[in-house]
Amino acid sequence: MRIAILGTGDVGRALGKGLAGLGHEVKMGSRDPNNPKAKAWAAEAGPSVSVGDFANAARFAEMVVLATLWSGTENALRLAGQENLAGKVLIDATNPLTFTPGAPPALALGHTDSGGEQVQRWAPGALVVKAFNIVGNAHMVNPQFPGGPPDMFICGNDAGAKSAVTGILTGFGWNSIDIGSIEGSRLLEPLCILWVGYGMRTNSWNHAFKLLRK
Amino acid sequence: MRIAILGTGDVGRALGKGLAGLGHEVKMGSRDPNNPKAKAWAAEAGPSVSVGDFANAARFAEMVVLATLWSGTENALRLAGQENLAGKVLIDATNPLTFTPGAPPALALGHTDSGGEQVQRWAPGALVVKAFNIVGNAHMVNPQFPGGPPDMFICGNDAGAKSAVTGILTGFGWNSIDIGSIEGSRLLEPLCILWVGYGMRTNSWNHAFKLLRK
Numbered sequence: 218m219r220i221a222i223l224g225t226g227d228v229g230r231a232l233g234k235g236l237a238g239l240g241h242e243v244k245m246g247s248r249d250p251n252n253p254k255a256k257a258w259a260a261e262a263g264p265s266v267s268v269g270d271f272a273n274a275a276r277f278a279e280m281v282v283l284a285t286l287w288s289g290t291e292n293a294l295r296l297a298g299q300e301n302l303a304g305k306v307l308i309d310a311t312n313p314l315t316f317t318p319g320a321p322p323a324l325a326l327g328h329t330d331s332g333g334e335q336v337q338r339w340a341p342g343a344l345v346v347k348a349f350n351i352v353g354n355a356h357m358v359n360p361q362f363p364g365g366p367p368d369m370f371i372c373g374n375d376a377g378a379k380s381a382v383t384g385i386l387t388g389f390g391w392n393s394i395d396i397g398s399i400e401g402s403r404l405l406e407p408l409c410i411l412w413v414g415y416g417m418r419t420n421s422w423n424h425a426f427k428l429l430r431k
Numbered sequence: 432m433r434i435a436i437l438g439t440g441d442v443g444r445a446l447g448k449g450l451a452g453l454g455h456e457v458k459m460g461s462r463d464p465n466n467p468k469a470k471a472w473a474a475e476a477g478p479s480v481s482v483g484d485f486a487n488a489a490r491f492a493e494m495v496v497l498a499t500l501w502s503g504t505e506n507a508l509r510l511a512g513q514e515n516l517a518g519k520v521l522i523d524a525t526n527p528l529t530f531t532p533g534a535p536p537a538l539a540l541g542h543t544d545s546g547g548e549q550v551q552r553w554a555p556g557a558l559v560v561k562a563f564n565i566v567g568n569a570h571m572v573n574p575q576f577p578g579g580p581p582d583m584f585i586c587g588n589d590a591g592a593k594s595a596v597t598g599i600l601t602g603f604g605w606n607s608i609d610i611g612s613i614e615g616s617r618l619l620e621p622l623c624i625l626w627v628g629y630g631m632r633t634n635s636w637n638h639a640f641k642l643l644r645k
Contacts (some may be wrong), residue, residue, distance in 0.1 A: 404624055
């Protein structure tokens with residue numbers, strides 16, 4: 218499949234490399250098609266990987282991964298172009314984080330709204346699936362934990378889109394749990410803060426959630 | 432230790448029985464000291480268990496467990512009496528749930544506030560620790576899951592109080608993870624909704640969270 222990664226940060230690079238490893242063609246999009254970070258990453262990631270601007274990447278893709286900082290998310294989607302996102306699965310790996318000096322990251326919105334819902338409003342034609350937001354980028358692909366595999370909770374309004382994302386999660390070694398519509402982001406984004414808070418309290422970033430079942 | 436249970440529902444009865452099983456003296460408090468449900472439960476639960484009104488129970492106790500429906504929580508704390516709660520560990524096992532016919536339970540507040548913080552404001556002298564709110568009452572005591580024990584996330588403003596609650600959780604067979612101040616309830620109450628939602632989607636209520644770590 219042809220997959221676009223919107224964003225050149227740690228999350229985008231980790232997911233892009235993982236998706237290329239699954240045999241997908243990956244194009245990393247950024248504001249500047251000559252973004253040196255993206256080019257260096259692509260040179261290392263192999264021949265199935267390329268770079269472009271947000272619109273190039275989205276136009277190229279059958280599936281799009283949103284991996285931007287929250288502050289740049291609306292603009293990235295605008296630059297990607299509604300016409301290039303319409304009808305496509307859009308994996309929302311973002312969290313609506315605000316950063317205040319001296320304080321832990323916090324959510325910009327919640328309870329009656331969420332980042333996932335906001336992304337769906339910004340890209341109304343896309344089939345948004347929230348995924349990958351509850352774990353750090355180091356464990357997004359091939360997560361190895363005693364007692365694993367961990368569980369990735371996902372949500373979105375389109376069953377087919379969630380099925381496609383589950384396929385990718387399975388390929389990466391995750392168990393996937395569908396929690397319902399994109400409104401479920403109201404539950405998954407606080408889980409990101411729980412994940413981050415545990416890391417800050419323990420100075421350890423090697424953890425992931427699992428729902429024990431019997 | 433002498434422990435009061437405020438509330439006669441499933442959660443209060445499960446925790447009361449479990450605490451009596453650990454060797455504690457338990458008094459179950461309700462609005463009506465002759466509450467037949469409480470009396471029947473106490474008769475079955477053994478000689479270390481008694482019943483009373485909310486104030487009796489709180490006065491008797493060294494530690495208090497709040498296990499009320501959200502709609503009755505403020506009133507239960509008022510009837511228990513500030514003077515009977517002051518300086519005592521108050522385990523907040525509630526969730527600020529609202530019920531709408533035909534819809535899943537939802538949180539009455541969140542994001543910038545939480546039930547745990549509201550309980551702390553209603554009982555300002557108590558040492559509130561949020562615990563037991565992320566699992567169903569059937570699994571609160573001696574949780575048995577493949578890959579377990581599961582993790583109970585707790586939060587509160589007093590380290591000594593959290594240490595006391597961790598002791599009880601350990602006695603019940605839980606691993607306990609302290610996530611910080613009572614403000615952490617903003618993260619744990621959405622986790623209750625995630626737990627409930629999974630149950631509703633799968634029609635199965637035998638699940639609990641674990642944080643895999645390495």
